[in-house]
Amino acid sequence: MMTSSSVTKSNLPPSLVSNLQSVLISRRAGGGGDDGGDGGGEEPPPMKPVEDSVEVPAEAEPVEVPPEKPVVLITNGEGIESPGLVALVEALVSGGRFDVNVCAPQSDKSVSGHSVTLQETITVSSAEINGATAFEVSGTPADCISLALSGALFSWSKPTLVISGINKGISCGHHMFYSGVVAGAREALVNGVPSLSISLNWKKDESHESDFKDAVDVCLPLIHAAIRDIEKGIFPTHCSLDVEIPTSPSTNKGFKVTRQSSWRSTPHWQAVSANRHPSGGQFMSKHQSLGIQLAQLSRDASAAGAARRFNSQRKNVEVVESVAAGKPDTQKETVRKYFRLEFMEKEQEHTDEDMDFRALENGFVAVTPLHVPSLVESEMQRLASDWIASALGGDD
The missing domain is CATH 3.40.1210.10 (Survival protein SurE-like phosphatase/nucleotidase)
Incomplete structure (x- = not known):
């Protein structure tokens, strides 16, 4: 049995609710409510009007949703x-x-x-x-x-x-x-x-x-x-x-x-022989305090002739030459050189105590x-503007 204290309004049309009430009342009247009626047995208890409602548990409480974490x-x-x-x-x-x-x-x-x-x-x-x-x-x-x-x-x-x-x-x-x-x-x-x-x-x-x-x-x-x-x-x-x-x-x-x-450490490129060069990313810096790994650079370059490969300025560089048999002598040869980059830690004077490196030390x-600047500082803007005007102004 539905009571008004345990219901909440639904969206049933009023006309439908009225029709349901009429049908239930008519069934009650013709269902043998008199002592000599055909239905026999006890008279059903009186029906309360059907309300436009649905039943919900009386003890139901709103569910708290925990706040999302950052x-x-x-x-x-x-x-x-x-x-x-x-x-x-x-x-x-x-x-x-x-x-x-x-x-x-x-x-x-x-x-x-x-x-x-x-x-x-x-x-x-x-x-x-x-x-x-x-x-x-x-x-x-x-x-x-x-x-x-x-x-x-x-x-x-x-x-x-x-x-x-x-x-x-x-x-x-x-x-x-x-x-x-x-x-x-x-x-x-x-x-x-x-x-x-x-x-x-x-x-x-x-x-x-x-x-x-x-x-x-x-x-x-x-x-x-x-x-x-x-x-x-x-x-x-x-x-x-x-x-x-x-x-x-x-x-x-x-x-x-x-x-x-x-502040910066000093880069130092060291020539290495071909049999010593590693694959990229294999070396780690000896100066771990800089947090920098050595980078290995392999590049193909053109050379004019074999004589240039052995001059005194390149005595520390091993050159790997590859010339296909039967090609003309005028064919340019491929020279391959290997270098390693080290960042050498170097002390630099910083008198300003508000600089990052000095404060850290x-x-x-x-x-x-x-920040990512959207505008160039005004002084730099002025200097660049003056230089461009002078450089492109036609003055020798």
Whole structure:
């Protein structure tokens, strides 16, 4: 039996409800309600009017839907199995506060800069990381973030924050132009997503794998604050924060906002013999504190004749010659040379304590805001304008 206290209104037409009531009342009148009627038996209890209603449990309560967790997307430059990324993901997952997603290179791309893969197919494979949705990509860090933000790989449309790191080696000064970890964060910035890049000042014979966990502990308050303020709409827009952590993270002197310096290590190209040259990507830098791998360059070049291959200026270069039999002597020969690039660490004077490299060396966590400038600085604009006017003005 339906009662008004246990019902809620439905969308039945009023005319249908009226017809149902009439039918039920007529059945009640002709169903043998008198003592001498044909129906016999007891008179059915009086029927209450049928209401336009459906029954629902009286104890039903609204179901509370838990709020969605902030989406954090993680990449890096050194590959998905690097200890810095692993330590960062473990910490974010264990806290249970975030929806953690990983899209990182499957191999070391730490000095790939902001390169992207065009006219080639990249491979994406699922990866097993407890508590996270993870993919490893055959491309660069910039490829990883571009793909992740495209909507083709993940179900969400936009993460709350992109974190690139933690890199094994610094990305200060001009190394930001080479750095794959900075490029991952910069690609997010280009796409309008707040981002952080994180690097540890790793030094050979001094640093340990456990330093990455200490580096994560240093960064977590900054990460939590960034996500909180992004959701409030008060996080700095149009910039990415590059975070450089000193060699001993647990004894750092605190955070210091810095400016990008002109510091760089010195590139040194070394000629090597043909039987010593490796396949690309096999060498790692002897100076791990720079976080830079050696790059091997193999190029084919033309040479005029055999005599030029043996002059004194090329005595350290082994030349591999290949000339098909029967070809005319005037046929140009192919000369192949092999070189390796090393970045030599070089001390440079920086008197400004607010520069990233100097603050890092002094034991601070250096935080440098990076942006993609839409306008050239006014002074540079003026100088370039004056030079172009002079160069193209017809004056000798």
